Amino acid sequence: MPAPTISVRGVGKSFEGNAALADVDLDVRPGTIHALVGENGAGKSTLGKILAGVHQADTGVVRLDGNSVDPASPREALALGITIVAQEIALVGTRSVIENVFLGSEVTTGPFVRTAALRRRFEALVAETGIDVDGDATVDQLTIADQQKVEILRALARRADVIVMDEPTARLATHEAEALMRIFDGLRRAGTTIVFVSHFLEEVLGISDQVTVLRDGRVVADGAASSFTPASLIAAMVGRTLDAAFPPKRIVPEARTAADEAPAPALKVTGLTRSGVFEDVGFEVRPGEIVVITGLVGSGRTEVLRAIYGLDTPTAGTVEVDGKVSRTGSPRASIAEGVALIPESRKTEGLFLDFPLVANVSLPHLRRFTRAGLVRAKQVARVAAGAMEDVGVKTPSPEAPASLLSGGNQQKVLFARALLGKPRLLIADEPTRGVDVAAKRQIYDLIAAEAARGSAVLLVSSEMEEVIGLAHRVIVMRQGRVLGELAGDDINESSIAHLAFGQTTKGHHYVD
Ligand SMILES: Nc1ncnc2c1ncn2[C@@H]1O[C@H](COP(=O)(O)OP(=O)(O)OP(=O)(O)O)[C@@H](O)[C@H]1O
Ligand SMILES: [Mg+2]
Structure with a gap:
C-alpha cells in the first residue's frame, strides 16, 4: 500500500472548552477518495478545515507526504497543495463568476489580470468538467445551486493535489451530483486525492475508496468503502440501529362537499x-x-x-x-x-449568525412575550431553549452565537424558530x-x-x-x-x- 498523502495523528480541537475533535487518527492514501461521515456536529467540517488551514489543531500532528505541516491559513494550505470546498458558500457576491473562480489562484499574473486569458481558462475548465455556469453572471444573481458549482470550479481551478469537498452535492440536482461523481473519478485517475464529506450515504459508498466515521469528535469506524453498507454506516454514526425513516402518514379528513360544512x-x-x-x-x-x-x-x-x-x-x-x-x-x-417559513439558505435568509441562538429562535415571536412594552427575557430564554431541545439542536449553550453551530444544527435552529410560533x-x-x-x-x-x-x-x-x-x-x-x-x-x-x-x-x- 502506498504511503499516505495525509496522515493525521492524535488531532484534537476545542472551541471555547468544547471538544469538536479528540485524538483523531486518519490516513488518506494518494489518489483515493476518502469519505468522512457522521452526525451533525460530529466534527467532519472541523477536520476538513484543519487540513485546509482554516482552523489549527490544538494537539496532534498532520503530515503531508511524510512532512509535518501546520498551515496557518487557507493560502498556506493551498501553497502546500491542499484546498477546500467549504460547506457554506463563501463567494464574493458582487463579482462575476469568472473572477470568483480564479480569485486567489492568480499567483503569477501580477497586477493586471488578463481577462481574455482568464476567460479562455474558464471555458477550458467548463469544457473539461461539464459544470456549466455563465461566467459573466454576477454571483449574487445566481441560484444557490449555481453558486455551489462556482465553489467547485474554483477548487478545481486551483489544481490542488488534495481537495476537501464538504457536502458539495447538498445543493445539486441528481444529474449534477452524478456528473460531479464522474469528475471526482477523473480527478482520482489523474492522481488527485479527495476528502469527501456527505450525508448521502449511497453516494459515499458508490464513489469512495475508504470511509472514516466520526462520532462526537472521535473516529469510531474506518475501513474500505466495500466493507460498509448504508445500514452499517448509520449504525456506526449514531451508535445504534435506526428503524424506518418515515413516520406513518395520517389520513387527512376529506373536504366535505356541502359548501357550508367544508373546512x-x-x-x-x-x-x-x-x-x-x-x-x-x-x-x-x-x-x-x-x-x-x-x-x-x-x-x-x-x-x-x-x-x-x-x-x-x-x-x-x-x-x-x-x-x-x-x-x-x-x-x-x-x-x-x-404562516412560518423555513428558507432555502440558512446563511443569507435564515439566521443572524452573530446573534445568540435564543434571539434567533425567538425574534419573530417577541410580541407574544411582551407585557406592557417589556420583553419577558427569562420566559423567552426558557421557551426558546425548550424549542431547540425539542428539535435536538446540539449546542454548548442556548446563548451561543449561531455561527458556532455545525451546518445541520443551524438547520434545526430554523425549525425551532418556525415551530415556536405554532x-x-x-x-x-x-x-x-x-x-x-x-x-x-x-x-x-x-x-x-x-x-x-x-x-x-x-x-x-x-x-x-x-x-x-x-x-x-x-x-x-x-x-x-x-x-x-x-x-x-x-x-x-x-x-x-x-x-x-x-x-x-x-x-x-x-x-x-
Ligand atoms: N468556529 C466554531 N466555534 C465554536 N464551535 C464550533 C465552531 N465550529 C464548529 N464548532 C463546534 O464543533 C463541533 C463540530 O462541528 P463541525 O462543524 O465540525 O460538525 P460537522 O460534522 O461538520 O456537522 P454537520 O454535518 O452539521 O456539518 C460542533 O459541536 C460545533 O458546534
Ligand atoms: Mg459540517
Missing part, C-alpha cells in the same frame, strides 16, 4: 404569477395535510414559496390563508396570519438539507406532528424519498408551471419522474 383550506393559491418566473400556479393545502412541491432545475418552486410568504410580490393571482385573501408582499403580514401553515424549502440521518428522522416526526396538530404543511423537496415518504399530495412543477398533482398510491418514484421529465430516473436528489 376552508388553510392555504389557497389561485392564478399566482410572477412574470418570467412562474405562471398561473394554483393549489390548496388543507389543515392536517402535507403537500410537497417538487420539480426540475429552475422550475420555480422556491420562487412560489417566496411569493406565498411575501418575500417577493407576485404580478397576478391571490393567496388566501384560512379563507381570507392575504396581503401579498409582506412577510410581516404572513407571520401575523400564522404556525397554521408551515412552509419549508428543503427542510433536511445538510441534516444527518438521525436528525432527519426527528425532523420528519416534527413535520408529521405539526400536521397531526392540524397545521397545514407546504414543502419544497428534491429528495425523492422525502417526497414519497411525507407527502399526502405532490405538486410537480416544470418551467414555472404546475404540471400535475399526485395523491395516495400515485405518489411513487416512477409517476413523479414521469411527470417531471417524461422519463424514469433514480436518485435521492434528482431535481433542483
